[in-house]
Amino acid sequence: MSKNSDVIDIYKSVVMPTYTPGVALMSGKGVTVSDVDGRKYYDFTSGIGIHTCGYGNPVIAEAIAKQASFLTHTSNIFVNVPQTALAKKLVELSGLGGKVFFANSGAEANEAAVKLARKYGSATGRYEVVTMRGGFHGRTLAMVAATGQAWCQEGYDPLPTGFAYADFNDLESVKAAITDKTVAIMLEAVQGEGGVVPATPEFMAGVRALCDEKDLLMIVDEVQTGMGRTGTMFAWQGYDVKPDMFTLAKALAGGLPMGALVGNAKVADVFGPGNHASTFGGNPVAAAAALAVINFTEKNNLPQKAAEMGELFMNALQELVDRYDRVLEVRGKGMMIGLVVDGDPKEVVNALQDMGILALTAGTNTVRFLPPLVLKESDLEDALEMIGDALENVYGE
């Protein structure tokens, strides 16, 4: 018996079965994690896009410990200093000249964006938000409705109304979804859960132009793409557009729960006192962690590293596409990479885990890699050998 299976047995008996448990992890350092039996893995999930700065990053750990030692929480009835500094930093990084609302998760940050859009539209009787098929925005009831995919909506009727769906990367479809009730368009710059599908530059520019033309708010969900992962601090910065609002969460606070909605000047004062709130939002420990993440990301040029290492990674995967008939396509942006396969991607993820690499699935046919952005070339080479072996095991003759 391994400790792993002991822990998983207990877990299954007391935790609601919303997840399929993988290995039980004990510790992490840099780009690797160890399970409770002491087996080490490259973690190319980063805890689902969280650990851009690597596990056990001393800069982040120190910021958390220091802040925890003198003030863990104030509520938002009082002002806390790290939250204020973080908001200032996010506004500067965005260049949008607006303001920030803090939440605790991606779904909550998106929920805030949709509430703000409705408040904005209330004067003109508009409330509908157009979202993209294949998108993903979180698991609150409203975000499940925003997500517009049967697999996450089934069994939850009646869902909140006020969402309409369009095809991603198809501007005509977005135009057709707009009515006189529409107030916003919400999309990911690279669809993550939907299969690692980047928006085309034409599509992003087209959505921006439509929003300008019809006074709609453009909302970019950067929960998975943000904080350098796709080669720029925020993925929309890799396109020639500026959104009215964007949301952050996953990588923002280096492993602590935090979400943020960043809006431009047009929407900065749409919420008034009492219009929206979160007890923990902008918590000082999470904010201190996020400031450390941003500091480390900038000092170490992580967005540029993500672009460079992502290109090496994708080029190497392309060779595997050329080698195996059932490995169909590589796509992505920076260190957000999808490998499309002809078959169940879970088979490949399991083979990768046997080899010593943790990876994710996305959509119905995509293996997803979200490595820490601190990945070194030597580790990538090592990992690529394992990926080659795993694919040989699954798809070799």
Ligand SMILES: *Cc1c(COP(=O)(O)O)cnc(C)c1O
């Ligand atoms: C993960 C994710 C969310 C949901 O974030 P939670 O923190 O799990 O609520 C929303 N949007 C995108 C694009 C995501 O990847």
